[in-house]
Amino acid sequence: MTAEPEVFVHRDKEELAEAVAARLLTRVADAQAARGTASVVLTGGRNGNALLAALAASGARGAIDWARLDLWWGDERFLPEGDPDRNHTQARETLLDSVPLDPARIHVMPPSDGPYSGDVEAAAEAYAAELAAAARPEDPAKVPAFDVLLLGVGPDTHVASLFPGHPALRETERTAVAVHGAPKPPPTRISLTLPAIRAAREVWLLAAGEDKADAVAAALADSGPPQAPAAAARGRERTLWLLDEPAAAKRGL
Numbered sequence: 001m002t003a004e005p006e007v008f009v010h011r012d013k014e015e016l017a018e019a020v021a022a023r024l025l026t027r028v029a030d031a032q033a034a035r036g037t038a039s040v041v042l043t044g045g046r047n048g049n050a051l052l053a054a055l056a057a058s059g060a061r062g063a064i065d066w067a068r069l070d071l072w073w074g075d076e077r078f079l080p081e082g083d084p085d086r087n088h089t090q091a092r093e094t095l096l097d098s099v100p101l102d103p104a105r106i107h108v109m110p111p112s113d114g115p116y117s118g119d120v121e122a123a124a125e126a127y128a129a130e131l132a133a134a135a136r137p138e139d140p141a142k143v144p145a146f147d148v149l150l151l152g153v154g155p156d157t158h159v160a161s162l163f164p165g166h167p168a169l170r171e172t173e174r175t176a177v178a179v180h181g182a183p184k185p186p187p188t189r190i191s192l193t194l195p196a197i198r199a200a201r202e203v204w205l206l207a208a209g210e211d212k213a214d215a216v217a218a219a220l221a222d223s224g225p226p227q228a229p230a231a232a233a234r235g236r237e238r239t240l241w242l243l244d245e246p247a248a249a250k251r252g253l
């Protein structure tokens with residue numbers, strides 16, 4: 001069972017980032033109060049990084065216990081450690097290096113020069129194994145029940161590194177897979193799959209800017225077996241579409 005989309009529209013990308021940062025801090029604080037810890041899956045891209053910058057700048061960032069927060073990634077560009085195009089590098093520079101996280105709880109997707117030395121299939125398998133090791137017996141898939149899984153929506157409706165028409169989108173068993181030939185550079189990536197995404201308690205899809213308006217409209221109108229990856233990304237308890245006005249402009253037209 002997954003939750004129907006709920007749409008929230010903010011004035012512009014700055015207001016969107018600040019509002020989502022406030023929402024996320026509240027959600028993490030609530031999860032930590034209820035269960036002792038919280039888990040969040042980060043996204044790369046413009047909206048993901050704007051959110052991390054808003055968290056870094058937030059006067060309320062002390063409201064959560066960063067040391068009791070598990071961070072995962074929805075996707076990663078398979079590049080050397082520290083490459084400026086890696087989602088992890090960008091997240092470190094924007095937020096992670098400035099908050100008191102527990103390094104053991106930062107679950108980074110392997111780089112191309114790491115222990116898997118260029119073998120992206122093995123790197124994706126290792127990430128799936130790390131997810132499985134963190135899952136509890138009662139969790140619905142072989143992944144933890146993420147409190148919030150963040151996804152930036154690409155202009156082609158891709159989420160994580162699940163691109164329209166690509167085989168990774170049809171994966172029904174594995175929770176993390178290698179992606180080859182991504183239409184957006186770099187071509188080689190690691191991505192969570194839909195079974196992993198749909199195991200999250202809440203999925204939050206972020207989109208800002210007029211270049212996202214067609215993608216948002218197409219995904220929100222996509223009924224039946226979804227064609228748009230973003231349309232298939234839903235949480236078990238909530239699915240939030242968090243938009244700015246330009247990205248929401250063609251919705252329902």
Ligand SMILES: O=C1O[C@H](COP(=O)(O)O)[C@@H](O)[C@H](O)[C@H]1O
Pocket residue numbers: 043044045046047048074075076077087151152153154155159160161184
């Ligand atoms: O390549 C990626 O793109 C998407 C969307 O990025 P955006 O800059 O168009 O917002 C992102 O969600 C994903 O994590 C990233 O690897």
